[in-house]
Amino acid sequence: MNRNPLHTTVxxxxxxxxxLVDRAARILRVQLTAEAFTxxxxxxLTKLPDAQPGTIMFDTYPDLVGARELLxxxxxxxxxxxxxxxxxxxxxxxxxxxxxxx
Numbered sequence: 001m002n003r004n005p006l007h008t009t010v011x012x013x014x015x016x017x018x019x020l021v022d023r024a025a026r027i028l029r030v031q032l033t034a035e036a037f038t039x040x041x042x043x044x045l046t047k048l049p050d051a052q053p054g055t056i057m058f059d060t061y062p063d064l065v066g067a068r069e070l071l072x073x074x075x076x077x078x079x080x081x082x083x084x085x086x087x088x089x090x091x092x093x094x095x096x097x098x099x100x101x102x
Contacts, residue, residue, distance in 0.1 A: 009084045014077045018085075019061070025085040026061035030071065042070050 006028070009016045015031040032054040039051035044059050051057070062070060064085065068078045 007084060007088060009077070009081045011077055011080045014074060016067075016077055016081050018064075018081060020085070020088055021061075023089065024063045025081060026063060027058060027067040027081070028061055029058065030056045030067075030074070030077070032056070 004019055004021060007018050007020070007025075009018065013032065013034045015033065017028045017031075018025045019028060020026075031052065035054035037054060039048040039053060039055035039057065040046060041048060041057045041059050046059075048055065048057060056071065058067070058070070064078060064081060067081075068075065071078075
């Protein structure tokens, strides 16, 4: 079983795609589903005209604290990601360690 799959947290109007890396949630992108702005990267503000409108990608994959600092106006999304993060950690505790039994 892959211990680092992509996770998606969805709340009304917002989606965050993240991955668990070394027990930290690393945020890959945010989709603001009701928005139509040209997609861009943070913090560089590089435009991504070929990406889905309303998308924000990250130049580096910040942890949850860093993402909250970069997009503080979306605290509701970060709270939901935090809940999913803890649920994922507890689920992973039930998985065998890599290399055991295999």
